[in-house]
Amino acid sequence: MTNFLPIDFLLTAGCAWLVIGLLGLVAPRNTQLISKMLFPLGALVGVGVGLVALDALGGPAQTAVLAIGLPDLPFHLRLDNLSAVFALLLGFVAAGISIYAAGYFRKGEGTAPGLMCLQYHFFLASMLMVLLADDAYAFMVAWESMALSSFFLVTTDHKHEEIRRAGYLYLLIAHIGAIGILLCFGVMTGGMGGGGGDYSFAGMRAQDLSPFWASAAFLLALAGFGAKAGLVPLHVWLPEAHPAAPSPVSAMMSGVMLKTAIYGLLRVSFDLLHSTLWWWGVVALVIGLATALFGVLYSTVQNDMKRLLAYSSIENIGLITVGIGLTLVFHAYRMEGLAALAMTAVLYHGLAHAGFKSLLFLCTGSVLHATRERSLGKLGGLIHRMPWVAWLALAGVIASAGLPPLSGFVSEWLLLQSFLFSPGLPHPWLNMVVPVAAALVVLVAALAGFAMVKFYGIIFLGQMREPALKDAHDAGPWEKAGLAWLALITLLLGVLPSTVILRIDAATRQLLGTGLADKLNENGWWMLAPISAERASYEPLIVLVTIAAMLLLVRWLVRHLYHGRVRRTTAWDCGYHFEGPRAQDTAEGFSQPIRRIFEPMFRMERHFPTARDVKPYYSVKVEDHFWHWCYLPVARAAGWVSTLIVTLQGGRIAVYLMYSFITLLLLLLVARP
Amino acid sequence: MISVSGFLGQLFAIALALVLAPLLSGWVGQCRAWFQSRSAPPLLLPYFMLQKLFNKDVVLAHNASSLFRAAPFLIFGCMVLACAIVPTLSTDLPFAPAADALALVGVFGLARIFISLAGMDVGTSFGTLGGRREMLVGFLAEPALLMVFFTLAMIAQSTSLATIVETLAHRDLVIYPSLAFAGIAFTFVSLAENARVPVDNPATHLELTMIHEAMILEYSGRHLALIEWAASLKLYAYSCLGLALFFPWGIAPGDNFLALVAAIPLLLLKLAIGGAFLAGIETVNAKMRIFRAPEFLGTAFMLAVLGLLVRLLLESRV
Structure with a gap:
């Protein structure tokens, strides 16, 4: 083997993660070794994966066959542009x-810690x-x-019952x-039409499915991947896990x-499917919108900071699905330019969300360590004790609220x-429905701002709601470095959209046959003008520099x-x-x-106090409708069926033999030859 | 690429905004007093206020954080940027490509987030109340505003404000019914966004009804001056935006110096009429309860969507 291809490097990186994980088992209780040696090594591998994926973008697809697995069923591997975009995301985040x-x-x-290290790196690999x-x-x-390793990671604190429950649900x-x-x-694989049965993706690509079976495959994929992504109504594990x-x-x-x-x-x-039907897009669009609206509304009413972020993730996945739906609609009508625009929005939002949501989750981790408190009602004023975390979290909050000049706004834009x-779709009622869908997307974005102000304002601003918060301390150097890295990603994705899109354009081009690169190259690197500069343009760097310059100039002038x-x-x-601090808004x-x-x-x-209460109190508990609509009936039905089965199980061995x-x-009767 | 005259024009537009914005607030206050048969405060009152506030010491609450101190400067920066983007005198603005209509909404949103967070920072009951209400008004108004921009963007086939205004100003005389709907919706949204009657009342510190004032209660000195100035810049930006979108005549198309000079008195005239109109609205309406605000802004949203649908259904051939 003379040349070492990116795919070989990625395989090595995967193996390196596994080795790092296994090394954790050598001294499972040695926290110092594991956290100060193995995790940073894993991070280094991550940067390597990101850089290699960045390099592989735009190149030809590479394949490899691994002779592991079952006999005669080797693993086929392939690194193409779509994989590279997501590997880029995986590596850097x-x-x-x-x-x-x-x-x-x-x-x-x-x-x-050693076991944790193994699970974590196994998850990455x-x-x-x-x-x-x-x-x-x-x-x-x-x-x-991936599912199993993350299940074990979720149940790290398996001594608590609700955590075991969350893990089970997940x-x-x-x-x-x-x-x-x-x-x-x-x-x-085409087993339906007779023949077929080639389980490799190349074989699936070669299949020519009838519209019915293609639709079935699409809907199954939407449900299957939707369960992992958190699409309504399969989202319930997210706010628990x-x-x-x-x-x-x-x-x-x-x-x-996700x-x-x-x-x-x-x-x-x-x-894998190439006969796109327009209504697939509408299905994805509607489910995505429902998910986004549902997620954002629930995120605004949460009182637990991590649940709030979990619902906000549901919202973002919803927005991404809206983008996929739109891409499918445009793709079905062969409007590839617009499809490329929507696809770019999908990929970009994926990258942006990976950056800012990890940043915010890590900030909650620091808050949790400093205060041992997850409930918003017992936090407050932490900007005084943890200024680093607070200011870095602000970057995540602005990006998550979809505001310029950070990353969330670019994809939303x-x-x-x-x-x-979208007008110009050769379908009259789609033409009318699509702009109204846009209005809902805007509503979701604006509500996300509300949720983020709540998240940030209640945790970091105001007076401390509990006296114990006075002892809170800022994050340590490693934690700060991790937060700063993710904040940097959020900032770069925010201010250099053209540069980033030119790199990830290869994936759009691979999936749709056309991309935005030609349009973007007509203008400077600082300008994002996906159609033409006259139609729409956005220069986040100018926005950032102007606001920052005004800030400094005005400050200097006033002084x-x-x-x-x-x-x-x-x-x-x-x-x-x-x-006192009690007069502030609670969550x-x-x-x-x-x-x-x-x-x-x-x-x-809800419980409202009345005038005669000796100890008046107010309480509100918000629950998920879907839990009661979809899950509890199924659980009840399962319970009912099992009580029926119990009657069969009397516990007497003679009956069982019968x-x-x-x-x-x-x-014997049925299988008689 | 950026012409010198365009750049000078841009600087001039920003300077004009900074100077005219407090004047516009003063003019609205004066008209309001006249309509309500009160004796009017001097027209230049806002300038005196700014001067006085800049001279005063800043009195900070003990637990005000660095964010609280940075927010007025950030908000001011956002508003100056917004005024730079909106075509007031000419459509030849070097800043215009930096942010289109959607990004403009984003810039306003950024300022809103900062002012709400600043309101929550000291941790008083009014501050958090104001922050929450401001975000409430924000998430109700933003979709309506974007629907207005969508309608206009469909007419002009562009989201760039300069292109939209140019298209609308130099079109043949075609009446767009959608524009009427969009205009009414825009008026509603502007009232809400600028904390005006009937959604909020800028002239009151009546505790339970205030929104904007509640957030800035703890500000003083130069911070308060910047916030007040930023608020008047926002009013100016919205007024100019409304005038440019719905009454675009007289805005200079390019770096034509004569047209630019002619645009100034026309702008002043339009702003004077617009300010008087705003004062009229504030006089004949009463402040509504905060929970009527969703209905009010919901109406604005419906009107904007109606405008969009009218555009799509009836005018798609125009």
Whole structure:
């Protein structure tokens, strides 16, 4: 082997992650070795993966065959542009999270650090494998490894019952999803039409499925990958599993693992299936919108900071799915320019979300370490004690609220642009519905701002709601480095959109046959003008520089022309001086307008104080409608069926022998030659 | 690529915005007083206020954080950027490509987030109340505003404000019914976004009804001056935006110096009429309860969507 291809490097990186994980088992209780040596090494591998993927973008697809697996069923691997974009995401985000994790895991909490290290790096390697897999077998093996390793990571604190419950729910829905994906691959191997049965992706690409079976495969993929991504109504595991997991794991799951599901959906619907039907797009659009709206509304009313972020992840996945839906619609009508625009928005939002959501989850980890408190109602004022975390979290908050000049806005802008130029679809009612969908997307974005102000304002600003918060301390150097790395990604994705899009354009080009590169190259690197400069343009760097320059200039001018005097005193608050921290809005209070305006969307149990209460109190509990609509009935039905079965099981061995005997007789009758 | 005259024009537009914005606020206040048969405050009152506030010491609450101190400068920066993007005198703005209509909404959103966070920073009951209400108004108004921009963008086939204004100003005399809907919706949104009656009242510190004032209660000295100035810049930006979009006549198309000079008195005239109109609205309406605001802005949203649908259904051949 003379030349070492990127795919070989990625394989080596995957193996390196496995080795690092196994090394953790050598001294499972040696926290110092594991956190200060192995996790940083893992981060280094992550940077390597990111750089190699960056280099591989735009190059030809490379394949490899691994002679492991079952006899005669080798693993096929392939690194193409779509895989490379997601490997890029995985590598760079994992690097930040691993650096942070180096400072995060402490002695004597839950799973032994060595085991944790193994699970974590196994998780990373399996995600890389998912991206590289080029046949259904390798894909499913990697997919299941990913689900299992993340299940063990979620249940790190397995001594708490609710964490075990969250882990079980996660595993259950992950497997419902896996069944969907397996069936989808089954349909795509072409077994339905006789012949076929080639389980490699190349074989699936060569199949020419009838519209019915293609649609079946698409819907199965949407359900299967949707379960992993958190699409409504298969989202219920997300808000349970994310708070249960340690923060670096939540960050990894939300930032990267959800994106592997998006990768799978893109792979199936644009690469493996080629007869796109327009209504697929509408289905994805509607489900995506419902998910986004549902996620953002629930995120605004959460009182647990990690649950809030988990619902916000559901929202972002919804927005990505909206983009996929739009791409499918445009693709079906052969409007490839617009499809490329929407696809770019999808990929960009994937990258942006991976950066800012991991950043925010890691910030909650630091807050959790400093205060041992996850409930928003007991936090507050932490900007005074943890200025680093607070200011870095602000970057994540602005990006997550979809505001310029950070990363979240770029993808939202691209998505809205593709909505805006949708008229011209050769379908009258689609033409009308699509702009209204755009309005909902805007509503979601604006509500995300509300949720983020709540998240940031209640945790970091205001007065400390508990006296214990005075002892909070800022994050350590490793944690700061990890946060700063992710904040840097968020900033770069925000201000250099053209540069980034020119790199990831190869994936768009691979899936749709056309990209945005030609249009972008007409203008400077600082300008994002996907159609033409006259139609729409955005220069985030100018926005950033202008605001920053104005800030410094005005500050200097005011000091120079007037003075810089400051006096400190108690807060004014309309002259009322007797207010303690209890007078601030609580988390419940902050979201009261949302609960009131969108009342039918929530299932609420409220207790209002009356004038005669001796100990008046107010409480509100918001529950998920879907839990009561979809899950509890199924659980109840399952319980009912099992009580029926219990009647069969009397516990007497004679009866059981009789069952076997009857079964045998029946089988003999049926299977008679 | 960027012409010198364009650059000078841009600087002039920013300077004009900085100078005219407090004047516009003063003019609205004066008209309001006249309509309400009160004796009016001097027209230049906002300038005196700014001067006074800049001279005063900043009195900070003990637990005000660095974010609280940075926010006024950031908000001011956002508003100056917004004023630079909106075509006031000419459409030849070197800044215009930096942000189109969607990004402009984003810049306003950024300022809103910072002012809400600053309101929450000191941790008083009014501050958090104001921050929450501001975000409430924000998420109700933003979709409506973007729907207005969508309608206009479909007419002009562009989201760039300069292109939209140029298309609207130099079109043949075609009446777009969609523009009427969009215009009404835009008026509603502007009232809400600028903390005006009937959504908020800029002239009151009546505790339970305030939104904008509640957030900035703890500000003083130069911080308060910058926030007030930024608020008047926002009013100016919205007014100019409304005038440019719905009454675009007189805005100079390029770096035509004569047209630019002619545009100034026309702008002043339009702003004077617009300010009086705003004062009229504020006089004949009463401040509504905060939970009527969703209805008010919901109406704006419906009107904007209606405008969009009218555009799509009836005018798609135009």
